[in-house]
Amino acid sequence: MFKALAGAALVAALCVSGQAKAGPTEDAIAAAILTMPESRKAVGAGPLARDFVKRFYSERDMRPAWFGKPAAEELNQALTRALTQGFRPADFDMGRLYELHDAALSGGAAEIAAFDLQATDSAIRLVEYMFYGKVDPEKISPSWNFDRPLIDRDPAEVFDEYLDGPGFAALMELLWLDDFQYLQMIDALARYRGIEARGGWPEIARGDTLKPDMEDARLPALRQRLMAEGDLPADSGAGLAYDAETVVAVQSFQLRHGLTADGVVGPKTLASLNAPVSDRIDKLRLSLERFRWYVRGLGPDFVLVNIAGARTFVVLDNRPVWATRSITGSEYRQTPVFSDEIEYMVVNPTWSVPASIFRKDKLPRIRKDVGYLERNGYVVRNARGEVVSPGSVNWSADNPGVSILQKPGENNALGRIKFMFPNAYSVYLHDTNDRELFDRDERNLSSGCVRIEDPFVLAGLLMRQDSSWTQDRMEAILESGKTTRIDLPEPMPVLLTYWTAWVEDGVVQFREDPYARDAAVLKALNADS
The missing domain is CATH 1.10.101.10 (PGBD-like superfamily/PGBD)
Structure with missing residues (x-):
């Protein structure tokens, strides 16, 4: 009896606001909110379901938001449009939404309330998934550090404002992505779904x-x-x-x-x-989802590395202006997915060989032939940083207690230039002395850094705002042989991403999954909300 009275009191409290008086539908909405399941967690907006719905309808004095209103058709159109961007009807519970709408047309207050609450839930899922993506990338990639935009207003207030004002379509117009690559991938997805509809x-x-x-x-x-x-x-x-x-x-x-x-x-x-064509469709859906993870809030200019495709792009004014073949990390030394800013370049770089590469790659070669060091321009340093003779080192020891540094020159593993964005992974973009590797079809070969086939073209694009930067100046620095740091006029965002499908010069590209990452993302993308 106490619980029943408490429930009735809460219904009454939810329905009372200002001078408005609750009617049967308002009462039914308030009652239905009490039976909703516990809140699920959104990717970025916080708790949804009962908590959001309660705030939303409180803003509206429990009035229906969708039934019998233009917003219902606008929601239907928006959901249909979302399906073209790789989502599934189940992501928004569209089957149940349409069943409840049909029931509301011939039913009473309870049926109208059930449809209205489902429409609200479908709508907030749509907004959330378009804004953040459906899958939480932080659960997929431990290196994820992309800045994600925050909603600085209560979503319930925003929903109420638009539904009673410009309309739901106007709200969605603010959220649809208008990025050049994203739109091309939508077109590609439609094309491959068409192939599937015709029998594959x-x-x-x-x-x-x-x-x-x-x-x-x-x-x-x-x-x-x-x-x-x-x-x-x-x-x-x-x-x-x-x-x-x-x-x-x-x-x-x-x-x-x-x-x-x-x-x-x-x-x-x-x-x-x-x-099968379904595999190609899934790859495009995955790329669209990964794009939603980071594209919102990006500036118009950035460098993008597609790790899976071993390609690097420069985007200026939101358009790709240049692309080059790259070499990215092997399956065992994977290039991490993260974002940063390129701050400076180093011409004629030295290479301090990382400890892991020294142990696994260099030390076995040195033990076979200590002359390898001199031939390839390496100097040996002890624990105090002092240069010592290779002959003074016990190379057969498990830990010789030294490090090696490669001097600038044609044999330097970093080539003649590197592009620095200091980060926890010691990953950067650089030239290479092993250029024939760019001719390989599968180029996931490096120890984690990204090698660039045409690094001096990239240098020119990064320095395009510096009027003093010329080809002659670059050549003079190269010829000097001196290690020279050159700060960029302003930092350039760099995104290290992972796509197994994309569109380049109007051509749909597919790649295999070198790090076996697609399955986990696809499973999460296809999971029930």
């Missing part, structure tokens, strides 16, 4: 490696597969001969998937061709 693409049977000028019964299936993504025109020829047109189409496919573009359909190319 055929699987190509295993067999001998397909080489140009061969004849093989699998050629018709190969052509259909290539036509599905547009690598081969739809009106291309038929037959069992592996002709030149099909070879060119296979090379196009290989380039888009980070494979050796030789036109030969070997095991790797065949496996990529036979990946």
Whole structure:
């Protein structure tokens, strides 16, 4: 009896505000709030569900926000638009939302209240997921340090303000992302969902490696597969001969998937061709989600490293202006995902070999041939930092008690320039003396830092606001051989990210998952809210 009275009293308290008098629907909304489940935690906005709904409807004197109002159709349109950005109907409980709406149309106050509360929950999930992403990246990546925007007002007040003012569509217009890459990925997702709706693409049977000028019964299936993504025109020829047109189409496919573009359909190319369209859709959904994690609040200019794709981009005024091949960390020495600011460059750098690389890589070579040090420009230092002769060191000891530093020069592992953003991981961008590695298709090869194929182009872009910076000045510093620090006119944000799908120059690119990170993010992205 006490609990029943307490519940009734709370309903009455929730319904009383100023001069407004509660009606049946207001009473039903207040009662329904009491039966809502405990609050779930949002990514950035704090507790949702009952806590948010209670504040929201208190602001409204328990009046319905959606039923019979334009906001309901605006919510439907916004949810439909969200599906084009990689979300699922279940993320917003859309099936239940539509069932409750139908029930409200023919029901009474209780049914209207049930629909209205569900619409509010679906709407706040939509706002939260668009603003922060659905998945919490801090639970996926231990190195995550991207600044995430904060909502500096009570979301319940904001919702009430827009629903009784400009409308829900106006609120969503503030939240939709208008980034060039994001929009291209949305278009790509629509295209691949269209392929899926048409039945996907055929699987190509295993067999001998397909080489140009061969004849093989699998050629018709190969052509259909290539036509599905547009690598081969739809009106291309038929037959069992592996002709030149099909070879060119296979090379196009290989380039888009980070494979050796030789036109030969070997095991790797065949496996990529036979990946289902659902896999490509998931990769695009993952990239859209990862983009939502960090893009909001970014300035118009930044450097972006795609670790999985081993590519580095410069974005100026919100448009990509330059891209280059890169070398990123291996599976065992992964480049971390994080953000920072490039503060300065060092021309003719020295390289203080990290202790882990010294133990694992350098020490075995030195033990075989101590002359390796002199040939490659290394000096040896004792624990006090004093330069000592290599011959004075007991290299066979488990811990020789020394460190090594590589002097500037053609053999320096950092090349002729490095780009510094001091961080806890000792990761930075740099040139390299091992340039043939850029010709490899799989370039997750480094010890964690990011090697840049065209570092002096990057230097020019970073120094573009310094009128005194010229090619002649750069060449003079290089020729001097002296280690020279050059501060940037202003720090440049740098983002180290991880995409296995993206769009570059209008072409959809896919890569394998070198750090095996996609599965965990996809599981969280597909989990019930």
